[in-house]
Amino acid sequence: MQNPFADFQLLKSRNIAIRAGEQRILFDPTSIPNKWRSTNTTICISHAHADHIAGFRSTLRKLVTPETLEIYKSVSVKPNKVHPIPTGKKFSFEDGGTIQLHRAGHMLGAAQFVFERNGARLVYTGDFNLQSTLTAQGAEPIPCDVLLMEATYGRPDAIFPPREQVYAEIAEWTSQELKRKKVPMFRVYATGKAQEIIRIINTYLTVPVIVDSTIAKISQVYKSFEIPLAFYNERSTEGREMMRQGGFVYLSSKKLPANRTLFGQPVSKAVATGWARIFPMKKYDKAFILSAHADFQQLVEYVKQSQPRAVHLTCGNTVTFGAVLDKLNIKQIEPRQRKQLELSDFL
Numbered sequence: 001m002q003n004p005f006a007d008f009q010l011l012k013s014r015n016i017a018i019r020a021g022e023q024r025i026l027f028d029p030t031s032i033p034n035k036w037r038s039t040n041t042t043i044c045i046s047h048a049h050a051d052h053i054a055g056f057r058s059t060l061r062k063l064v065t066p067e068t069l070e071i072y073k074s075v076s077v078k079p080n081k082v083h084p085i086p087t088g089k090k091f092s093f094e095d096g097g098t099i100q101l102h103r104a105g106h107m108l109g110a111a112q113f114v115f116e117r118n119g120a121r122l123v124y125t126g127d128f129n130l131q132s133t134l135t136a137q138g139a140e141p142i143p144c145d146v147l148l149m150e151a152t153y154g155r156p157d158a159i160f161p162p163r164e165q166v167y168a169e170i171a172e173w174t175s176q177e178l179k180r181k182k183v184p185m186f187r188v189y190a191t192g193k194a195q196e197i198i199r200i201i202n203t204y205l206t207v208p209v210i211v212d213s214t215i216a217k218i219s220q221v222y223k224s225f226e227i228p229l230a231f232y233n234e235r236s237t238e239g240r241e242m243m244r245q246g247g248f249v250y251l252s253s254k255k256l257p258a259n260r261t262l263f264g265q266p267v268s269k270a271v272a273t274g275w276a277r278i279f280p281m282k283k284y285d286k287a288f289i290l291s292a293h294a295d296f297q298q299l300v301e302y303v304k305q306s307q308p309r310a311v312h313l314t315c316g317n318t319v320t321f322g323a324v325l326d327k328l329n330i331k332q333i334e335p336r337q338r339k340q341l342e343l344s345d346f347l
């Protein structure tokens with residue numbers, strides 16, 4: 001039988017891309033090489049975080065979830081040639097092969113891409129999280145031949161506490177700071193982390209949440225996809241009135257003000273990130289270990305369940321996690337700069 005990967009190549013310079021027959025597929029590209037600007041090139045955009053959305057500016061065909069498209073449109077201009085594909089649905093290429101989108105759990109709209117051709121299956125995870133959160137249902141590992149996966153927390157010390165425990169810690173700290181007449185303030189990513197913190201405060205406490213205007217726009221998109229969030233835009237009349245009265249939580253996606261007061265009220269600054277497990281967060285009064293990514297154990301779990309024949313680590317601790325792959329007897333595909341690799345050599 002013919003090797004189903006006979007015409008697969010992994011291409012990598014700065015971007016992760018594959019070639020299969022006449023098709024070229026770029027995953028979350030940061031730039032599009034000139035030679036790739038043809039009708040046979042498809043861009044897959046896994047989610048709406050800033051380091052993944054450069055492909056929206058391209059005039060090439062783009063596959064995204066409807067949620068990712070709406071988040072992008074809420075803060076940027078409407079892109080062209082976009083094919084919104086809900087998770088679970090398939091896109092078929094003209095010369096054979098399909099791409100199906102699966103939930104990635106990382107944030108609203110985050111998708112894994114499953115490319116199938118000639119009986120071979122390749123998965124690009126994008127950023128993922130196997131654990132469900134208050135704002136996103138967890139991802140499931142997808143069995144495949146070749147796995148292109150993130151390894152942001154691919155180091156053994158990156159093991160996160162149970163999410164419910166962190167939620168309770170956030171609620172407790174917030175309520176303590178309010179009792180001390182401080183404004184609990186969270187510095188967050190405008191997309192994903194902000195909405196999870198709003199939902200935590202809405203769920204555990206009865207205090208108003210004031211957000212900056214970028215967070216407000218994106219949170220409206222979350223609401224339109226039926227994720228309940230109660231918040232006030234700091235620029236709205238109601239928001240300003242709430243701030244004047246005091247007794248609120250504040251979320252900012254921008255650099256924190258140096259004077260540490262809001263409407264004359266002292267501020268306690270917090271951050272919520274997986275990196276707080278590894279590094280001291282000295283700029284903040286409090287740091288919570290809350291990540292939208294898989295921790296080390298989840299990365300191992302994904303590989304064990306998906307049983308790939310070969311793995312390419314797209315980002316993160318590739319050397320440390322590469323050693324884990326060795327132990328699991330799974331080949332690691334390590335492209336050299338500007339070198340095209342025949343995937344069949346690794347299988």
Ligand SMILES: [Zn+2]
Binds near residue numbers: 047049106127
């Ligand atoms: Zn992300």
